[in-house]
Structure formats: C-alpha cells, structure tokens
Amino acid sequence: MKSPVPPNSPSTPDYDLETWRKRIPIIASGGLIPMNNCSQAPQTDVTRAAAERYLDSWNRDGMDWDEWISEVGLAKREFATLINAAPEDIAVFSSVSEATSAVASALNFNGPRNRVVVSEAEFPTVGHIWLAQESRGASIVWARVTEGEIEPVAYLEGIDERTAIVSACHGYYLNGYVQDIEAIAARAHSHGALLFADAYQTLGAIPVDVQALGVDFLASGNLKFLMGIPGIAFLYVKREVAQRLHPTVTGWFGRADPLAFEVKQLDWSATASRFDSGTPPVMNAYVARAGMEILNGIGVTKIRAWHEVLAQQLIDGGRERGLTLHGTNDATRKTVSTAFAVDDSHGIENKMRARGIIASARGAVIRLAPHFYSTLEDCDRALDSLAEAVRSA
Numbered sequence: 001m002k003s004p005v006p007p008n009s010p011s012t013p014d015y016d017l018e019t020w021r022k023r024i025p026i027i028a029s030g031g032l033i034p035m036n037n038c039s040q041a042p043q044t045d046v047t048r049a050a051a052e053r054y055l056d057s058w059n060r061d062g063m064d065w066d067e068w069i070s071e072v073g074l075a076k077r078e079f080a081t082l083i084n085a086a087p088e089d090i091a092v093f094s095s096v097s098e099a100t101s102a103v104a105s106a107l108n109f110n111g112p113r114n115r116v117v118v119s120e121a122e123f124p125t126v127g128h129i130w131l132a133q134e135s136r137g138a139s140i141v142w143a144r145v146t147e148g149e150i151e152p153v154a155y156l157e158g159i160d161e162r163t164a165i166v167s168a169c170h171g172y173y174l175n176g177y178v179q180d181i182e183a184i185a186a187r188a189h190s191h192g193a194l195l196f197a198d199a200y201q202t203l204g205a206i207p208v209d210v211q212a213l214g215v216d217f218l219a220s221g222n223l224k225f226l227m228g229i230p231g232i233a234f235l236y237v238k239r240e241v242a243q244r245l246h247p248t249v250t251g252w253f254g255r256a257d258p259l260a261f262e263v264k265q266l267d268w269s270a271t272a273s274r275f276d277s278g279t280p281p282v283m284n285a286y287v288a289r290a291g292m293e294i295l296n297g298i299g300v301t302k303i304r305a306w307h308e309v310l311a312q313q314l315i316d317g318g319r320e321r322g323l324t325l326h327g328t329n330d331a332t333r334k335t336v337s338t339a340f341a342v343d344d345s346h347g348i349e350n351k352m353r354a355r356g357i358i359a360s361a362r363g364a365v366i367r368l369a370p371h372f373y374s375t376l377e378d379c380d381r382a383l384d385s386l387a388e389a390v391r392s393a
C-alpha cells in the first residue's frame with residue numbers, strides 16, 4: 001500500500017540520499033531494508049574503512065598508542081561538535097550504563113539532598129543504576145509516563161530542595177517521544193539540583209545543543225542514529241560541574257597526567273576527562289568518529305527535516321493499515337522512531353526480517369526507525385510487512 005506524502009512536506013531530503021544508499025552495503029546489495037536505527041544502524045563504507053584503519057595500524061605497526069589515543073580524542077571532538085560542546089567537556093566509556101554509573105558515583109546521598117528524580121521513560125539500565133544508589137542513601141522518586149508521553153509537569157512534585165539530580169532521557173526508547181529537557185533542566189536548577197540527560201535515542205536524529213538545553217550531563221552510545229557500533233559511549237559534563245565532582249568509578253585516564261604513573265596519588269584531571277577510567281575502546285573510537293562525521297557532514301537539522309516526513313508517513317500509513325500506534329501521533333514531538341503495539345513482538349520482528357525488513361522489537365511494541373538514507377517507499381514496505389505479520393499472527 002502506498003501512502004500519500006503529507007501536505008507541504010518535501011518529497012526528498014535536502015541532501016543526496018541516493019548516493020548514501022549506495023554507500024550502505026546492506027541496502028546497495030538489495031538485501032534488506034534497515035528500519036532499526038533505534039537499535040543498531042547499518043554499516044557504511046566509511047565506518048567499515050575506519051575499523052580497517054585500526055586493524056591495519058595494529059597489523060602494520062604492532063602498537064601505536066600515540067595514534068590510537070589521539071583517535072579517541074578525535075572521536076570526543078566529533079561528539080562535542082554534534083552537541084555544541086568543547087572536546088574537553090567529553091569523557092569516554094564503553095556504554096551508557098558505565099557513564100551513568102560514573103555520574104552516580106560522583107554524587108553524595110548522605111545529606112539532606114539525597115533525592116533522585118527519575119523518569120519512567122528511562123531505558124531500564126538507567127533506572128537500575130539510580131536504584132542501586134539506594135544502598136548509598138539515595139531516595140528515588142519516579143516521574144510518570146502517561147499513555148506513552150511524559151510532560152515536564154510529571155517532574156513538578158518530585159523536584160524540590162531535597163533533589164540531588166534529575167535523570168531524564170531526551171527520547172523515550174519505546175516510542176521516540178521527545179521530552180522537553182530544557183524545561184526540566186530549568187526546574188531542576190531552580191531547586192539547586194543537577195540534570196542528567198540520556199540522549200542515546202535522539203543524537204543524530206534531533207539537533208542537540210547542550211548549552212541551549214542547559215543540561216549538566218548528557219550521555220549517549222554510538223550504535224543507534226550515530227551510525228556506529230557497540231562498545232563506546234560519550235558523556236558531556238558541564239565544566240563548572242565537572243570541576244567540583246570526584247567520581248569513585250575512576251581509573252588512570254581520569255588523572256591530571258595519566259602517564260605520571262604515581263600509584264599513591266589520586267589527582268583529578270581539570271576537565272571532564274576526570275570521568276574517564278581505563279584504557280579507552282580504541283577500535284570503537286575509529287568507527288564512532290567515522291559514524292558521527294556522517295551526521296555532522298550532512299547536518300542533523302537537514303536530517304531532522306527528512307525524519308519528520310518519514311515519521312508522518314509511518315504514523316499515517318500505520319493508521320491506514322489499522323495498526324495501533326504507541327504514543328503521540330504528532331511527528332514534531334517524537335523522533336523518527338515510530339512504535340506500534342503488537343502481541344509477540346519478537347515473532348513479528350522475525351517474520352518481517354524474513355520479508356526483507358529489519359524492524360526492532362521492544363516489549364509489547366515493534367519499532368520502525370528509518371534514518372537519513374530511508375525513502376518513503378521503505379516506510380511503506382515496512383508497514384505493509386508489519387500489517388501482514390500482524391494479520392498472520
């Protein structure tokens with residue numbers, strides 16, 4: 001079934017989509033349609049070449065730590081560019097879980113400010129990490145999700161003079177709903193609390209400016225809309241905040257001079273790298289930089305404009321096919337990731353894959369998450385396959 005393009009929407013993006021499709025082997029070979037960017041982006045020629053660059057260096061030189069560590073610095077720089085921060089404000093981890101744990105480890109929950117306000121829209125790992133702080137004196141207060149959406153008002157009751165930090169994802173992993181982080185950060189700050197944002201589901205899909213959002217921390221991995229791979233994540237820490245925190249999840253890369261080799265001296269890097277810990281994920285940094293260069297090169301604002309067209313196509317096309325949308329039907333309040341309620345989401349994901357569509361099952365929904373390279377036809381084919389899988393279930 002072919003859905004009409006929404007009125008006043010461009011029918012093509014403001015960049016060369018066809019060339020990009022040729023650079024994504026899984027599409028170019030005519031094999032599969034990747035609609036799973038909320039879970040894992042497809043490989044491109046440049047991300048593959050980046051991985052090979054590391055393998056070649058390792059093979060050729062045996063070891064080149066100067067080059068490898070400088071590549072990690074370049075990946076931090078690329079991430080900083082994406083979020084309008086300075087490279088010195090970025091720390092590197094192997095997962096968002098690790099980054100969140102490092103942030104939690106820097107906070108003291110023994111005094112009167114022991115509250116952590118956590119949204120129910122957090123990816124479970126983030127909720128788990130805050131719950132684990134209860135044994136350190138933290139008291140968790142939940143901000144409620146209602147019908148797949150969460151408004152700043154959900155935080156009002158929780159945030160007060162007892163609040164140490166507010167943990168709010170930018171995009172809801174289940175259905176792409178985008179929270180008003182700026183309003184939530186302002187509320188947190190007006191009560192002297194910090195704001196931690198998990199932007200894993202929005203970076204590369206929505207323009208993010210940490211200065212404008214006013215966040216204290218912002219974390220993301222690289223394998224979703226950032227076109228990278230598992231095993232690397234980045235954390236932005238606002239300069240003044242970093243300078244007064246001492247994470248107990250730490251290591252030699254968090255020192256003022258990691259090469260000082262002073263085993264009895266715990267000094268702190270003057271920048272966000274005090275949140276770094278051990279040897280960074282070097283090979284992943286090569287791939288991560290290459291992936292983020294794609295996004296920075298095209299421009300996330302242009303990508304977002306096309307995403308809104310794709311999201312509208314998925315919302316309207318889902319309705320026409322009798323599918324049940326999860327969350328808002330307003331494409332401007334969500335990422336391109338669009339979720340439909342289904343029984344047996346994993347069974348449906350498998351059926352769709354057998355028909356050439358890679359979708360992403362999560363709990364009771366199937367998520368369709370196209371990206372900058374996707375066409376309206378991809379969306380229609382994915383919806384047809386989903387509707388067929390639901391009918392035959």
Ligand SMILES: Cc1ncc(COP(=O)(O)O)c(C=O)c1O
Nearest residue numbers: 095096097123173198200201221
């Ligand atoms: C919003 C969000 N946060 C965190 C995670 C998990 O991150 P990690 O496995 O890097 O800890 C995911 C994974 O899907 C996610 O979607």
